[in-house]
Amino acid sequence: MASLGTPTLKNPSSVFLSSKPRLPSVLSAAFPNTLRFPRSHPQGGRRFLIITASAASSFSNKPTVLVAEKLSEAGLELLKEFANVDCSYNLSPEELCTKISLCDALIVRSGTKVNREVFESSGGRLKVVGRAGVGIDNVDLSAATEHGCLVVNAPTANTVAAAEHGIALLAAMARNVAQADASVKAGKWQRNKYVGVSLVGKTLAVMGFGKVGSEVARRAKGLGMHVIAHDPYAPADRARAIGVELVSFDEALATADFISLHMPLTPATNKMLNDETFAKMKKGVRIVNVARGGVIDEEALVRALDDGIVAQAALDVFSQEPPKPESKLVQHERVTVTPHLGASTMEAQEGVAIEISEAVVGALKGELAATAVNAPMVPAEILTELKPYVELAEKLGRLAVQLVAGGSGVKTVKVSYATSRAPDDFDTRLLRAMITKGIIEPISSVFVNLVNADFTAKQRGLRITEERVLLDGSPESPLESIQVQIANVESKFASAMSESGEIRVEGRVKDGVPHLTKVGSFEVDVSLEGSIILCRQVDQPGMIGTVGSILGEENVNVSFMSVGRVAPRKHAVMAIGVDDQPSKESLKRIGEVPAIEEFVFLKL
Ligand SMILES: NC(=O)C1=CN([C@@H]2O[C@H](COP(=O)(O)OP(=O)(O)OC[C@H]3O[C@@H](n4cnc5c(N)ncnc54)[C@H](O)[C@@H]3O)[C@@H](O)[C@H]2O)C=CC1
Numbered sequence: 001m002a003s004l005g006t007p008t009l010k011n012p013s014s015v016f017l018s019s020k021p022r023l024p025s026v027l028s029a030a031f032p033n034t035l036r037f038p039r040s041h042p043q044g045g046r047r048f049l050i051i052t053a054s055a056a057s058s059f060s061n062k063p064t065v066l067v068a069e070k071l072s073e074a075g076l077e078l079l080k081e082f083a084n085v086d087c088s089y090n091l092s093p094e095e096l097c098t099k100i101s102l103c104d105a106l107i108v109r110s111g112t113k114v115n116r117e118v119f120e121s122s123g124g125r126l127k128v129v130g131r132a133g134v135g136i137d138n139v140d141l142s143a144a145t146e147h148g149c150l151v152v153n154a155p156t157a158n159t160v161a162a163a164e165h166g167i168a169l170l171a172a173m174a175r176n177v178a179q180a181d182a183s184v185k186a187g188k189w190q191r192n193k194y195v196g197v198s199l200v201g202k203t204l205a206v207m208g209f210g211k212v213g214s215e216v217a218r219r220a221k222g223l224g225m226h227v228i229a230h231d232p233y234a235p236a237d238r239a240r241a242i243g244v245e246l247v248s249f250d251e252a253l254a255t256a257d258f259i260s261l262h263m264p265l266t267p268a269t270n271k272m273l274n275d276e277t278f279a280k281m282k283k284g285v286r287i288v289n290v291a292r293g294g295v296i297d298e299e300a301l302v303r304a305l306d307d308g309i310v311a312q313a314a315l316d317v318f319s320q321e322p323p324k325p326e327s328k329l330v331q332h333e334r335v336t337v338t339p340h341l342g343a344s345t346m347e348a349q350e351g352v353a354i355e356i357s358e359a360v361v362g363a364l365k366g367e368l369a370a371t372a373v374n375a376p377m378v379p380a381e382i383l384t385e386l387k388p389y390v391e392l393a394e395k396l397g398r399l400a401v402q403l404v405a406g407g408s409g410v411k412t413v414k415v416s417y418a419t420s421r422a423p424d425d426f427d428t429r430l431l432r433a434m435i436t437k438g439i440i441e442p443i444s445s446v447f448v449n450l451v452n453a454d455f456t457a458k459q460r461g462l463r464i465t466e467e468r469v470l471l472d473g474s475p476e477s478p479l480e481s482i483q484v485q486i487a488n489v490e491s492k493f494a495s496a497m498s499e500s501g502e503i504r505v506e507g508r509v510k511d512g513v514p515h516l517t518k519v520g521s522f523e524v525d526v527s528l529e530g531s532i533i534l535c536r537q538v539d540q541p542g543m544i545g546t547v548g549s550i551l552g553e554e555n556v557n558v559s560f561m562s563v564g565r566v567a568p569r570k571h572a573v574m575a576i577g578v579d580d581q582p583s584k585e586s587l588k589r590i591g592e593v594p595a596i597e598e599f600v601f602l603k604l
């Protein structure tokens with residue numbers, strides 16, 4: 001496996017998904033610095049002079065969002081407040097591939113195939129695909145992940161609409177509504193031909209007991225049906241709470257008078273109703289499909305209808321949409337069809353449009369998405385809580401990798417989280433992704449985010465191991481500290497090596513701001529903003545002044561300074577936060593100060 005090679009710095013950025021605007025230097029000059037009092041370190045009598053700089057953000061160029069399928073006005077308005085919106089419906093696959101290179105985000109429904117070619121054609125610009133609905137089987141998630149493109153969906157706003165459509169099809173099928181309607185319109189009056197079957201007292205098997213399935217179950221119980229469900233992943237207590245019994249796949253097939261499908265289309269559910277499974281069904285079963293056409297082998301369904309195993313079917317979805325007009329299934333007398341209308345109510349479309357527009361705008365702003373499909377889904381309240389730790393994680397990764405000496409390949413990274421939260425209550429995927437981003441981005445041209453972090457690390461032979469150090473104390477704050485260690489490398493700043501021979505940096509969040517608190521075995525305290533100069537020096541009076549005046553001479557603003565030492569008048573590590581990059585000349589002069597034994601300049 002390839003190693004990461006020798007670190008060479010490229011422009012750093014602290015973005016998650018898109019380029020988060022950085023504070024232009026002219027603006028940062030306009031924001032006054034805040035001076036905090038010098039104070040003693042609680043553990044060691046060390047003195048820290050802490051000065052912070054405030055931050056602000058601004059956007060210059062608006063991103064472009066391509067809306068490739070009809071989206072309600074409410075969603076478009078939300079998008080337009082933040083982005084240039086290009087509504088181009090009915091694009092051919094070639095037209096989509098051409099347009100996509102000019103777009104930062106793409107919004108689709110079920111009618112657009114977002115395949116690998118689309119991601120490849122985007123040339124890296126496409127940062128988010130928003131699926132205005134639930135099913136993401138039309139988006140190539142592996143290709144999205146490999147291209148670092150976040151996929152978000154709108155998982156809740158059309159649940160009721162889909163469930164209502166399922167119930168509508170169930171009732172319409174049982175009473176031959178569609179067929180009878182066509183017959184009357186054709187001038188016929190066939191009351192004996194369209195005698196239906198009753199729903200009350202019949203057994204309905206809900207296959208896929210998720211959001212839509214459980215709403216269908218609830219409604220079917222209201223119609224007096226006996227409802228069972230099959231879902232290998234659904235919790236039994238949720239089913240029990242609405243009076244539904246969870247059963248095995250075979251039991252559902254063998255006992256159901258009606259089967260309603262509500263699982264996603266995945267390799268495991270593809271054609272799960274086929275010749276073999278139709279043969280296990282009760283003769284005369286009736287089937288509703290508002291999930292995905294692909295979960296049924298459609299040719300097998302035609303055979304099952306013709307053989308009398310399946311009495312009727314009501315289908316909203318097809319393996320190919322639109323289906324061929326001459327399709328035997330569509331034309332079958334005992335089959336009722338609708339053109340994928342499950343989510344198509346005014347209310348659901350407005351809800352979905354708002355849900356997806358908010359998710360896409362949030363993702364473009366660099367916020368973490370709560371409805372991410374190809375990245376850990378982190379609930380909004382957890383995201384808010386983790387935000388400063390996310391920043392800390394990335395910056396520690398970024399610092400650690402810059403401490404690696406030329407010629408050393410980065411292969412093994414150890415991360416320790418000190419926390420008093422129980423493991424179940426503390427998900428590290430987000431933090432691990434940001435550490436990975438911090439480590440890989442400064443030394444490669446790869447764009448890393450939560451989506452592709454694990455993939456990219458693996459591809460580059462970077463092994464990240466994690467451990468939790470469980471602390472007593474209050475689990476109110478998610479984390480005490482994060483430590484990042486890079487093993488089997490040499491450092492260009494020898495003081496960054498721990499006693500056990502790894503490059504080690506440690507940080508924590510103080511008042512919502514990430515701080516570097518340890519380098520090697522030296523304790524420091526410097527806010528992680530701007531850039532940092534680390535110096536190891538003989539601990540003697542006047543050092544802060546000497547270095548400060550070299551930087552001051554070329555108008556480099558010092559935002560933070562802290563000194564951590566082993567013992568008075570011995571070695572100390574001084575960490576200096578600077579807003580601007582000092583010139584080579586100034587850095588050289590710092591290195592020439594006699595008491596300074598080594599130093600390094602690190603970009604955040
Ligand atoms: N026709 C339409 O317009 C609409 C269709 N849908 C489709 O309905 C389906 C369900 O949507 P939601 O309920 O929102 O999703 P969901 O994710 O809440 O529920 C899906 C359920 O299927 C279960 N499942 C997965 N594999 C299974 C298997 N092998 N056997 C049985 N169950 C399995 C999962 O455990 C989950 O509980 C999706 O395919 C979605 O695309 C959703 C909305 C509108």
Ligand SMILES: O=C(O)C(=O)COP(=O)(O)O
Pocket residue numbers: 109110111132133134135136158340341342343344
């Ligand atoms: O949300 C879903 O999964 C749907 O199937 C709805 O599809 P649509 O947005 O109406 O094309």
